[in-house]
Amino acid sequence: MANQFVVQLENHPGALAVLAEALAARGVDLRAIGGGSMGDSGHVIMTTADDDGARAVLQEGGYTFIEGESILAEVDDRPGGMAAIARALADANVNILGHLFLGRWGDRAMFAFVVDDPDRARPILERKG
Numbered sequence: 001m002a003n004q005f006v007v008q009l010e011n012h013p014g015a016l017a018v019l020a021e022a023l024a025a026r027g028v029d030l031r032a033i034g035g036g037s038m039g040d041s042g043h044v045i046m047t048t049a050d051d052d053g054a055r056a057v058l059q060e061g062g063y064t065f066i067e068g069e070s071i072l073a074e075v076d077d078r079p080g081g082m083a084a085i086a087r088a089l090a091d092a093n094v095n096i097l098g099h100l101f102l103g104r105w106g107d108r109a110m111f112a113f114v115v116d117d118p119d120r121a122r123p124i125l126e127r128k129g
Helices: 015-025 051-060 081-091 118-125
Strands: 004-010 030-038 041-048 065-068 071-076 096-105 108-115
Touching: 004 015, 004 051, 004 096, 004 108, 015 030, 015 041, 015 051, 030 096, 041 051, 041 096, 051 065, 065 096, 065 108, 071 081, 071 118, 081 108, 081 118, 108 118
Parallel strands: none
Antiparallel strands: 004 041, 004 065, 030 041, 071 108, 096 108
16 A cells, blocks of 8 residues: 655645645545644645655645555454554554544454554554454
8 A cells, every 4th residue: 555644734724725736736646535633733644646746745835744654454343443453552652643544344444554663563453453
C-alpha cells in the first residue's frame, strides 16, 4: 500500500479545498482520506496513488506534514476491537501518528496505520488483531 500522509491544515472554510485542488492539478488521485479539526487547526490523513506527486504538492504548498509507511490491520468489528489494537501498540511504546478506516468485511474492519516505529508495530498490526 502507498505511504500515508498526515497533513496539518488551518481550520477555516476552503483549507481542504485548496489542498485537494492542488493535488488534482498535479494529477494525484486520492485513495483514502479522513481527518478532523478543532479550534484553529485540523488535519487530513490520506493515501494517494502517487506518493512523489503528493509529497511535491505538500512541500511546494508549505504544508506541515508527516509521511510514513501505511500498515494494514484487520480489527475485530466489535466494541473493543480498536481498543485492543491501540493498547497493544501503546504497550509496545509505539505512537499512532494517523489511521484510516478502509471498510468492513463480515466481522472484520480494515484500517491503515502510520506509526512512529513501523518495525515494532508491524507484528502487532499484522497479526489480525
